[in-house]
Amino acid sequence: MLEKDCSKFRDFIQNNAEFLNNPVIKDFLYNKENYQLLKQSICHPTFQNKEMLDQAFRGFYFNIRFTAYVSSTLYFHAINLDKKISRMNYCFPVTLDQPIKEDSEVTLKEFAVYHEDFELKSDNILDYITDANIFKAVQSLTANQRNILYLVYIKGWTDSEVGVYLKKSQQAVSKSRNKAIKKIRSDLKLSSEDCIL
Structure with a gap:
């Protein structure tokens, strides 16, 4: 103790x-x-x-x-x-955050126009594009690719939902969408060569 x-x-x-x-x-x-x-x-x-x-x-x-x-x-x-x-x-910005050209700081979202009292009702994606270069690039896509881009980026559908609607597999829709985006980037001379992870 x-x-x-x-x-x-x-x-x-x-x-x-x-x-x-x-x-x-x-x-x-x-x-x-x-x-x-x-x-x-x-x-x-x-x-x-x-x-x-x-x-x-x-x-x-x-x-x-x-x-x-x-x-x-x-x-x-x-x-x-x-x-x-x-x-x-x-290296992989959201589609609308990407510059429209390699040497430009202007992004795709700056061309997205929002009007509170106006709603464009068109199923043609070209009607939503205000930039001449992007319009030309999207116009050169196939009708199927333009339709997929419309359903995904204008209507906000997932690739799976688009696949059900168009009676195609989700993989086919995803492949077409990626090919279309790649072609648009190529047409706009966008490059991601310096983005190596």
Whole structure:
């Protein structure tokens, strides 16, 4: 049993003020059980008391290091994920975010016109295009490709929905749509050669 006042412990506290003010040691001793283990090992310096204090501190320090490791890992993974997403967004922008020409900063969405009190009711995608170069590029597509682009980008259907409507497989619709977009990009001289992941 511990006596209330242990002169060895008081001396230890006075002689080791700097050590006891270390943030890690302060945090360790903030726990009452750890504080009592320190006091017991100083007032009654047996092998068992010192071993119990040592084990408690090793467990405490392991938790600190493990928490720091996990925090650091999460932080760097978050940074790398953010870089990867930014790079993918740069290399593969949404169709409307893409520049109309390689040396242009003007994007396709800047040609999208919205009128609150006017709704264009046409099933021809060409009627929705205001830029002459894009109009010409889309006009050079097959009727099937133009129809697929209309259903996907004007009506907002998925490739699967378009496939059901046109009685084609989702893969065939997706292939036609991608081929059409590729041809439009080619006609507008868009390039993605410097976008290598």
